[in-house]
Amino acid sequence: MKFGVVVFPGSNCDTDVKYAIETVLKQPVDYLWHQEGDVAGYDCLVLPGGFSFGDYLRIGAIARFSPIMKSVEQFAGNGGLVIGICNGFQILLEAGLLPGAMKMNDSLQFRCQDAYLKIENNETAFTNKIMPGHILRVPVAHGEGNYYADESMVAELERNGQIVFRYSSSEGVVVPEANPNGSTANIAGVINKEGNVLGMMPHPERCAETLLGGEDGKLIFESIINWHQGGGKRG
């Protein structure tokens, strides 16, 4: 299964993502510079974390118009798997590939800590290897991860099973104290209606091997590979 990691000026988790896919999961992976226009031949595109274009104007607002994004949109439109992590999530929101928007953390502080994630939908291309009831421990590191969706949008997301992760206690209880940034309904990750584009604030690539303090993040990548091997279609 071939992965492509989209690199924008200011991306800084691209190397970590490549390492997790290549060294931990033993899958081929290439960097794709944001000015490239072609994403043919890839099975999954990753938009990594960082501070693309210095977070100028609005996070993700400028990256969203990078030349490669037209190809990413087309790839996603054809059913290709796309995962945006942290800044990558913010870019997908700005691009309209995922619903909602991101605001500054309600604490106004940059939050760099482990977060516990309750899995609300483990039947997606990105979560199918996660056992029901398993609470993930995955680090977050962001200043603007305060996911916003209005009431009717949240209701629709719930109805469609589009809320994939919620910030929870280590026991999996969704409480305000477990919410690191003020996100609406403790939302940590959402998927599009079609189920092939996922955005998440926590960083699975930072916990894909025990040496780094945990392996929960590996489950996300293993799910993607499992889904692909099970006949998922190429974008």
Add this chain to the structure above:
Amino acid sequence: MYQAKIKVTLKKGVLDPQGSAVQRSLHALDYGEVTSVRIGKYMEVNLEAPNKEAAEEQVKEMCQRLLANPVIEDYTYNLVEVKS
């Protein structure tokens, strides 16, 4: 040449964490009369256009496509002709 003075703010009803923090700080300075603070962005965009209508059209499109995020933000602008 024209200049657009553009203001982008969070929509009414969308909580503004920065504004709330500044409001608390003003209260701490004894400005108890402050009932709300909203923080936004101010931009000056200079552009060439054959006439004001055309300039306005362009500015609106810029706001909708890039300068504001319609999911959470509103924009207003003031367009004036300036010497190039």
